Amino acid sequence: MSEIPYKIYLNESEMPETWYNLRADMAHKPAPLLNPATLEPMTAQELGGVFCEELVKQELDETTPYYEIPQEIRDFYKMYRPSPLVRAYCLEKKLQTPAKIYYKFEGNNTSGSHKLNSAIAQAYYAKKQGLRGVTTETGAGQWGTALSMACAYLELDCKVFMVKVSYEQKPFRREVMRTYGASVTPSPSNETQVGRKILAEHPDTTGSLGCAISEAVEVAVTNPGYRYVLGSVLNQVLLHQSVIGLEAKIAMDKYGIKPDVIIGCAGGGSNLGGLIAPFMGEKLRGEADYRIVAVEPASCPSFTRGVFAYDFCDTGNICPLAKMYTLGSSFIPSANHAGGLRFHGMSTTLSQLYHDGFMEAISVAQTDVFEAAQTFARVEGILPAPESSHAILAAMNEAIRCRESGEEKTILFGLTGTGYFDLVAYKQFNDGTMSDYIPTDEDLQISISKLPKVDK
Numbered sequence: 001m002s003e004i005p006y007k008i009y010l011n012e013s014e015m016p017e018t019w020y021n022l023r024a025d026m027a028h029k030p031a032p033l034l035n036p037a038t039l040e041p042m043t044a045q046e047l048g049g050v051f052c053e054e055l056v057k058q059e060l061d062e063t064t065p066y067y068e069i070p071q072e073i074r075d076f077y078k079m080y081r082p083s084p085l086v087r088a089y090c091l092e093k094k095l096q097t098p099a100k101i102y103y104k105f106e107g108n109n110t111s112g113s114h115k116l117n118s119a120i121a122q123a124y125y126a127k128k129q130g131l132r133g134v135t136t137e138t139g140a141g142q143w144g145t146a147l148s149m150a151c152a153y154l155e156l157d158c159k160v161f162m163v164k165v166s167y168e169q170k171p172f173r174r175e176v177m178r179t180y181g182a183s184v185t186p187s188p189s190n191e192t193q194v195g196r197k198i199l200a201e202h203p204d205t206t207g208s209l210g211c212a213i214s215e216a217v218e219v220a221v222t223n224p225g226y227r228y229v230l231g232s233v234l235n236q237v238l239l240h241q242s243v244i245g246l247e248a249k250i251a252m253d254k255y256g257i258k259p260d261v262i263i264g265c266a267g268g269g270s271n272l273g274g275l276i277a278p279f280m281g282e283k284l285r286g287e288a289d290y291r292i293v294a295v296e297p298a299s300c301p302s303f304t305r306g307v308f309a310y311d312f313c314d315t316g317n318i319c320p321l322a323k324m325y326t327l328g329s330s331f332i333p334s335a336n337h338a339g340g341l342r343f344h345g346m347s348t349t350l351s352q353l354y355h356d357g358f359m360e361a362i363s364v365a366q367t368d369v370f371e372a373a374q375t376f377a378r379v380e381g382i383l384p385a386p387e388s389s390h391a392i393l394a395a396m397n398e399a400i401r402c403r404e405s406g407e408e409k410t411i412l413f414g415l416t417g418t419g420y421f422d423l424v425a426y427k428q429f430n431d432g433t434m435s436d437y438i439p440t441d442e443d444l445q446i447s448i449s450k451l452p453k454v455d456k
């Protein structure tokens with residue numbers, strides 16, 4: 001038996017005291033956010049109307065490598081961190097692979113995902129600024145839950161616009177948020193101008209993330225003492241999520257382990273950006289080399305089939321333009337897509353790194369993803385979130401290739417959360433009614449052709 005334990009935990013004293021800002025080590029910085037009206041880079045003042053001051057500073061800072069994690073946030077982290085780095089001995093045995101598989105498990109908190117790492121940070125800075133509360137949108141509900149928990153802890157008001165179809169289909173998520181004191185409104189709603197306009201035009205709509213974003217932003221900018229917060233895509237979110245990678249690296253260094261391949265699922269890019277941060281930093285500085293792989297759904301393939309261009313982050317087209325791999329802001333994954341990761345774009349930082357060849361991306365079909373989830377649940381015990389299962393599938397395929405080639409590679413992947421609220425999707429899989437829809441080039445061309453024309 002190897003001396004590496006099943007779970008590598010850190011002592012509290014070994015936990016990271018700083019977040020790492022990957023952009024500081026990038027030679028080609030990600031392109032700036034643009035004001036959609038002037039096409040000039042967004043200034044701190046413009047962003048300050050929507051986001052908290054300290055978070056605007058983090059968003060725009062591409063030179064400071066390390067940010068001290070405020071003591072209050074470190075204390076909150078201690079309630080559910082460090083998260084375990086698990087050696088997947090049982091999965092290795094099942095796959096009969098010589099590969100060594102590790103995963104960093106972020107599902108050990110009530111929100112069930114890594115999103116709490118940034119929710120507490122964003123709520124903290126809002127509180128520090130003396131604000132009354134924050135607004136946000138949520139689709140499936142993980143982000144809304146994480147933010148509700150953070151706001152309850154800091155006694156901040158939390159207003160969540162939840163995509164109407166999820167609000168109706170996932171009543172349990174809603175009750176978790178309300179238990180933590182958040183108000184949850186199905187979107188589109190009558191509470192905002194943009195909501196009323198959408199309802200007047202499409203009375204039967206079941207809502208979309210883009211529409212919920214527009215409502216949340218409107219409430220934040222029209223109510224004194226409120227700001228808007230977002231759970232993925234932004235640089236500040238990647239900064240906070242670097243705690244995942246920093247902990248993983250400290251744990252691996254303790255045992256002299258060096259991953260050959262690092263794999264993560266990619267929706268807006270926050271968990272992947274956080275997991276790879278310190279490793280990518282070494283790669284950018286020429287100190288070490290790692291293969292880094294983003295895994296996305298074949299039904300929402302921003303990296304693998306999107307274009308690298310300026311685009312809106314929301315369907316309402318009121319948010320700044322970001323230069324990223326995108327399928328176009330009007331792209332909506334087909335209705336049978338159950339597995340999350342449905343954002344049309346991708347973090348600007350990861351987009352630039354991918355464009356410059358520092359990482360790879362693959363896309364996978366959802367029935368294969370759920371098959372991997374089932375295998376994983378049966379041998380490792382954890383019921384994984386469908387999003388996380390994209391990374392599980394890619395890690396398993398890598399391990400199977402090692403079985404065939406005899407290579408003893410070390411694989412690290414991010415297990416971002418648990419799947420207890422995704423049982424409708426699991427039911428479809430178990431019943432054999434789950435299907436795959438992979439958009440055609442013509443499908444994608446429709447939304448890509450509507451990208452804003454920007455000469456940058």
Ligand SMILES: *Cc1c(COP(=O)(O)O)cnc(C)c1O
Pocket residue numbers: 112113114115142143231232233265266267268269270271272341385387388416417418
């Ligand atoms: C939100 C979420 C993701 C995808 O978001 P990223 O910003 O790409 O990390 C992945 N897994 C889980 C469990 C999530 O809740």
